Amino acid sequence: MARDGQGLEVSNANTDAIAAVDFLNEQWLGFGNRMAEFIAAADKEENCSMLPLLAASLMLSMNSAEGFEAAGRYLGRARAMSAGANAREMAWIAATEAWIAGDIPAAQKIHEDMAMQWPRDLLSAKIGQLHAFGQGDAEGILRIGERIVPANPENHYVWGMHAFGLEECNRLDEAEAAARKAIAMERRDPWAHHAVAHCLEARGRMVDGVTLLAEMSDTWEDCNSFMYTHLWWHQALFLIDLDRTDEALGLYDARVWGVWKEFSEDQINAISLLARLELRGVDVGNRWADVATYLKPRLHEHFSPFLDLQYLYGLARAGEQSAVTEMLASLEDRAERARSFEREAWADCTVPAAHGLAAHAVGDFAGAARLLGQAVPHLKPIGGSIAQRALFGAIHLDALMRAGWNDAAMAILQADEKERPTVAWTKRALGDLYRRVGRTEQALGAEYQAGQLARQYRAAHGPTKGKAA
Numbered sequence: 252m253a254r255d256g257q258g259l260e261v262s263n264a265n266t267d268a269i270a271a272v273d274f275l276n277e278q279w280l281g282f283g284n285r286m287a288e289f290i291a292a293a294d295k296e297e298n299c300s301m302l303p304l305l306a307a308s309l310m311l312s313m314n315s316a317e318g319f320e321a322a323g324r325y326l327g328r329a330r331a332m333s334a335g336a337n338a339r340e341m342a343w344i345a346a347t348e349a350w351i352a353g354d355i356p357a358a359q360k361i362h363e364d365m366a367m368q369w370p371r372d373l374l375s376a377k378i379g380q381l382h383a384f385g386q387g388d389a390e391g392i393l394r395i396g397e398r399i400v401p402a403n404p405e406n407h408y409v410w411g412m413h414a415f416g417l418e419e420c421n422r423l424d425e426a427e428a429a430a431r432k433a434i435a436m437e438r439r440d441p442w443a444h445h446a447v448a449h450c451l452e453a454r455g456r457m458v459d460g461v462t463l464l465a466e467m468s469d470t471w472e473d474c475n476s477f478m479y480t481h482l483w484w485h486q487a488l489f490l491i492d493l494d495r496t497d498e499a500l501g502l503y504d505a506r507v508w509g510v511w512k513e514f515s516e517d518q519i520n521a522i523s524l525l526a527r528l529e530l531r532g533v534d535v536g537n538r539w540a541d542v543a544t545y546l547k548p549r550l551h552e553h554f555s556p557f558l559d560l561q562y563l564y565g566l567a568r569a570g571e572q573s574a575v576t577e578m579l580a581s582l583e584d585r586a587e588r589a590r591s592f593e594r595e596a597w598a599d600c601t602v603p604a605a606h607g608l609a610a611h612a613v614g615d616f617a618g619a620a621r622l623l624g625q626a627v628p629h630l631k632p633i634g635g636s637i638a639q640r641a642l643f644g645a646i647h648l649d650a651l652m653r654a655g656w657n658d659a660a661m662a663i664l665q666a667d668e669k670e671r672p673t674v675a676w677t678k679r680a681l682g683d684l685y686r687r688v689g690r691t692e693q694a695l696g697a698e699y700q701a702g703q704l705a706r707q708y709r710a711a712h713g714p715t716k717g718k719a720a
């Protein structure tokens with residue numbers, strides 16, 4: 252039986268089929284922009300079930316109605332070619348069926364088991380990590396990384412995949428070491444750049460972050476739109492925390508929004524960046540309107556609570572009130588239909604969070620503070636990374652501050668300050684709150700520290716000025 256580049260047996264595969272599987276491995280793990288070439292090969296294939304199976308997963312990962320429809324067709328073709336399929340290929344079929352049926356825990360379990368039995372199957376591992384990510388299951392992401400590293404120590408992609416799980420489990424030193432090991436093995440590994448960016452973000456090491464991403468950014472030109480726009484989104488986050496919001500807005504226009512406006516991942520990078528800029532007082536002009544144009548077809552999709560909440564906020568900030576009302580009703584229906592494994596995400600988090608975000612967008616800060624306060628303890632299962640979910644915490648904090656709920660806002664800011672003591676904005680916000688409640692001495696202290704940090708940023712910026720992009 253033929254074997255692919257990872258040494259895995261592939262049924263009914265000729266040389267072209269093996270080449271296509273190897274090509275997709277490289278493209279998917281490297282976040283390449285040539286996936287269409289694999290799809291063309293899968294469309295032509297008549298014997299090897301792995302090709303339509305992988306095409307189905309690729310389509311499902313798009314989070315779109317068309318993607319799901321196409322995936323069903325590919326799965327049907329794969330089943331028709333499955334005579335003589337081996338056990339690994341049968342597991343792929345079962346995992347794909349579970350994904351299409353929306354039973355994500357079942358799909359994830361199959362991929363986790365596959366990571367144990369066939370740790371060289373890196374596409375299976377990648378999809379398993381994607382499912383864990385989509386459910387906020389950091390430990391699940393890590394488990395898969397731990398299972399594949401021993402069988403693939405020579406593979407830089409695997410070290411990057413492992414690094415991200417470590418980072419999401421807050422094992423930041425190990426995560427950074429694993430990701431830097433990947434980069435030392437191969438500089439052109441965007442997922443490893445991404446893992447280091449998360450580690451630096453978590454620790455408030457913004458200057459290091461800007462420098463690293465600027466140095467690596469020449470390797471992103473062949474990345475797909477998700478990875479390209481998301482890495483620039485990370486760069487913009489560093490810049491925002493360095494008080495360089497003009498440059499962050501410049502990145503929004505030049506890199507983050509506009510690559511593939513119809514794609515869910517591009518859309519949430521744009522929404523999250525505009526929102527974060529506004530939270531720092533930046534006027535983003537009429538940019539919400541363009542994003543909202545692409546969100547309106549998504550009101551009833553509900554592929555992911557994490558995506559939906561961001562779509563809703565984008566529509567609300569664009570003033571698309573009737574779309575917001577329609578989507579809120581649709582989200583409530585979705586929550587009522589939630590299966591037990593997804594009830595916390597949809598019912599306990601998404602419904603109150605969605606109403607809270609809608610309230611924030613129209614200036615009802617007390618309502619937003621109350622509703623987001625209900626949702627925030629249940630945020631993790633909606634999925635996304637820690638850095639991405641932080642958007643909802645930041646909007647909650649903004650609502651608390653604007654509603655004058657000083658004690659609650661202060662507790663959050665003090666925790667933020669402890670975790671990321673290098674962010675001048677946090678000190679300034681604390682200074683404002685201390686003044687508001689008459690703690691003048693503490694206010695002076697916070698303002699002094701904020702000024703010092705701002706001077707440090709400017710000093711660090713001097714020699715590298717203009718190189719963030």
Ligand SMILES: [Fe+2]
Nearest residue numbers: 445481636638
């Ligand atoms: Fe990220």
